[in-house]
Amino acid sequence: MSYQKTADIIIKISKKTQDDLIEWETTERAGKYQVSFSNYSIRIFKSISNETPGDDDYIIQVINGYGETVEEVSDVDIKSLLPDAYKIMKNTYELARRKAMGVDEALDSILDELDE
Amino acid sequence: MTLIIKALRYILDLNVSMLSILIQENHIGDYSSIIALIITVIGFGITILQLTKTKKASEIATSAVNAIRDDLKKIDTLTSLSSVVTEMEEIKHLQREKNLLKLPEKYAKLRTSLITIKGFSSIFAEEDLKIIQGTITQLSASEEAIDIHFENTISSTLKVSKLNGSISNHIDKLNEVLIRIKLKIGENS
Numbered sequence: 001m002s003y004q005k006t007a008d009i010i011i012k013i014s015k016k017t018q019d020d021l022i023e024w025e026t027t028e029r030a031g032k033y034q035v036s037f038s039n040y041s042i043r044i045f046k047s048i049s050n051e052t053p054g055d056d057d058y059i060i061q062v063i064n065g066y067g068e069t070v071e072e073v074s075d076v077d078i079k080s081l082l083p084d085a086y087k088i089m090k091n092t093y094e095l096a097r098r099k100a101m102g103v104d105e106a107l108d109s110i111l112d113e114l115d116e
Numbered sequence: 117m118t119l120i121i122k123a124l125r126y127i128l129d130l131n132v133s134m135l136s137i138l139i140q141e142n143h144i145g146d147y148s149s150i151i152a153l154i155i156t157v158i159g160f161g162i163t164i165l166q167l168t169k170t171k172k173a174s175e176i177a178t179s180a181v182n183a184i185r186d187d188l189k190k191i192d193t194l195t196s197l198s199s200v201v202t203e204m205e206e207i208k209h210l211q212r213e214k215n216l217l218k219l220p221e222k223y224a225k226l227r228t229s230l231i232t233i234k235g236f237s238s239i240f241a242e243e244d245l246k247i248i249q250g251t252i253t254q255l256s257a258s259e260e261a262i263d264i265h266f267e268n269t270i271s272s273t274l275k276v277s278k279l280n281g282s283i284s285n286h287i288d289k290l291n292e293v294l295i296r297i298k299l300k301i302g303e304n305s
Binding site: 028041 | 252261
């Protein structure tokens with residue numbers, strides 16, 4: 001099965017997350033974040049790797065308008081198509097976490113008050 | 117004027133031959149044809165004017181009916197979405213009480229309601245659709261999390277605080293959608 005379209009989505013999501021153009025939010029699970037579009041949602045999370053113990057796999061899920069998971073891929077699944085998949089998805093995950101938790105807003109607010 | 121008085125006198129006296137001579141000598145037939153033509157043209161113009169006015173009135177009426185229909189649709193959506201928000205508050209209460217048995221059914225019901233509400237996409241802005249889609253995804257994932265919890269209680273990592281935190285986040289966003297719909301009611305009338 002080809003993951004080319006999923007790989008394209010991962011690259012675009014990564015770029016938009018870096019540019020702070022998409023709104024990641026927390027979910028019912030710690031360490032799982034989601035962003036929604038008009039008819040689909042994307043979720044990102046990490047899980048313990050089966051291939052390299054002690055390391056994490058990064059996973060992306062595509063959820064349709066009925067709340068059903070229609071696609072789930074890990075960085076391992078797409079590394080043949082996207083050699084930097086691990087690096088890209090790890091970076092996206094970290095940025096999504098910061099955005100969803102409001103880390104930057106909190107730090108900016110503290111810095112502002114410390115500067116007063 | 118004299119011609120009209122003469123003509124009237126011949127008509128009253130029933131003097132048809134004199135009336136006929138009078139009409140022929142003064143070319144009254146030609147004039148009356150022209151006058152009749154002018155009256156016909158004016159009449160036709162008035163008819164067109166009346167039809168245009170009627171069409172405009174009909175268009176205004178149609179537009180008013182469409183605006184009322186749109187408002188009714190918005191009010192209906194507002195009511196349905198408000199019910200969803202109320203039920204989400206109830207879910208938080210059940211989760212706090214760890215009354216989990218009823219939850220999967222409630223999650224599924226709310227998800228179905230939101231899918232139906234989302235069907236009225238003409239009412240919503242893109243931002244609203246994203247919020248509703250996000251809530252559908254969240255409800256579906258929460259339902260699955262509760263089901264997994266029932267299947268395997270020992271290794272379950274289900275946390276009520278996370279479930280409720282997520283529900284609260286979506287309630288806040290749905291309330292923003294409700295306000296936006298309220299502001300749209302009556303804007304087309």
